[in-house]
Amino acid sequence: MSRPVVAARDDLIEWRREFPTVESTLHFISHSLGAMPRGVEEALRQYTHVWKARGIRAWEERWLALPVELGNLLATLIGAEPGSVSMIENVTLAQAVALSAVDFAPPRNRLVCTEEDFPSVLYLYQGLARRGVEVVRVRARDGHHIEASDVASAIDEHTAVVAVSMVSFRISEILDMSPIVQRARAVGAMTLVDAYQAVGTVPVDVGTLGVDLLTGGSVKWLCGGPGAGYLYVSPRLAGSLEPALTGWMAHERPFDFDSGPMRWHGGARRFWTGTPGIPSFSAARPGYEIVARIGVQAIRDKSLRQTQRMLEWADEYAFAVVSPREPARRGGTVVVDVPNAEKVCQALLATDVLLDYRPGVGLRLAPHFYTRNDEVDLVMKRVREEVERAAH
Numbered sequence: 001m002s003r004p005v006v007a008a009r010d011d012l013i014e015w016r017r018e019f020p021t022v023e024s025t026l027h028f029i030s031h032s033l034g035a036m037p038r039g040v041e042e043a044l045r046q047y048t049h050v051w052k053a054r055g056i057r058a059w060e061e062r063w064l065a066l067p068v069e070l071g072n073l074l075a076t077l078i079g080a081e082p083g084s085v086s087m088i089e090n091v092t093l094a095q096a097v098a099l100s101a102v103d104f105a106p107p108r109n110r111l112v113c114t115e116e117d118f119p120s121v122l123y124l125y126q127g128l129a130r131r132g133v134e135v136v137r138v139r140a141r142d143g144h145h146i147e148a149s150d151v152a153s154a155i156d157e158h159t160a161v162v163a164v165s166m167v168s169f170r171i172s173e174i175l176d177m178s179p180i181v182q183r184a185r186a187v188g189a190m191t192l193v194d195a196y197q198a199v200g201t202v203p204v205d206v207g208t209l210g211v212d213l214l215t216g217g218s219v220k221w222l223c224g225g226p227g228a229g230y231l232y233v234s235p236r237l238a239g240s241l242e243p244a245l246t247g248w249m250a251h252e253r254p255f256d257f258d259s260g261p262m263r264w265h266g267g268a269r270r271f272w273t274g275t276p277g278i279p280s281f282s283a284a285r286p287g288y289e290i291v292a293r294i295g296v297q298a299i300r301d302k303s304l305r306q307t308q309r310m311l312e313w314a315d316e317y318a319f320a321v322v323s324p325r326e327p328a329r330r331g332g333t334v335v336v337d338v339p340n341a342e343k344v345c346q347a348l349l350a351t352d353v354l355l356d357y358r359p360g361v362g363l364r365l366a367p368h369f370y371t372r373n374d375e376v377d378l379v380m381k382r383v384r385e386e387v388e389r390a391a392h
Ligand SMILES: Cc1ncc(COP(=O)(O)O)c(C=O)c1O
Pocket: 089, 090, 091, 092, 093, 118, 120, 165, 167, 168, 169, 194, 195, 196, 197, 217, 229
């Protein structure tokens, strides 16, 4: 079968040369681990150089400013104000910091989430349940679909926090946040959005969304590697939140070593804890800079074209499509449930086709801004070949 090329021009493909890994693999795994930008090696070399050459002076001269600069760079990606994004090592910890500032005193002792949120944050919410928080998990419909109106109906005057994923990790479905935020606002509940599977591939604007708190990380679409998550706190709220999970870096003057009481830092440092993870923050920067230079809308346009073509191939090969088809609900990943999916995944990984398998939904495959159109065709063909091989 011959299909028309996805787009006559691909303005983003020039960025491919910044990502050496994509030349030696068929890289369809950016929903899990984005490709490493070439600039990371130099960033880490700089980090060790500064440590070696400047010693303790590195903190004042470079390191303390780094997470603030990174947070401000991320702020530009999510339409947030400078100073509203705090770097925290991962999403789980970022959510824990935010939730530690909520007192959940009855009658407002409820947290509303969904069963399709990422397990790590669900474990965190279970921990809160042991401390008296009433955790309400909205059920999925038709497998893994979360209906925004189901979430909105679960929110009432007892709800302190609504914590949901904007794009689900399992089937890459975009949740319509607007009825949820509206309902939360109407009853005085806070919204905490896990936007990890969105930022870098689906445009996110915290102002338009009207959310209070948002978390994300760097490992996936932002190509920033592990150890660099972040928390956005709406400036209308930040000054009133006093996290119980805190530390000396959240103090106005940490180097006074003042034994307390706490005096909160006025900026993004308010949500830091202890010593920041400078090596991982150093490694995260090149990816953020590239995504910021390209712009998420351009990435989204290309993603929609390429995922559409993958869906057409999936139909052609009679793969069961588990991820949404409609552009408005489709995240950056295509999920297909093929027979022997786990075995197929292992066989493909062994031949440098990078994708993953998730129990119950099958294979997850994601193009990104560095993906060539012909690779989209090729990866789907490779999946079909392995499905056939696995059947015999
Ligand atoms: C939606 C979502 N949230 C959270 C995580 C994990 O967060 P972390 O490991 O940064 O705590 C993932 C994936 O790893 C994810 O897909």
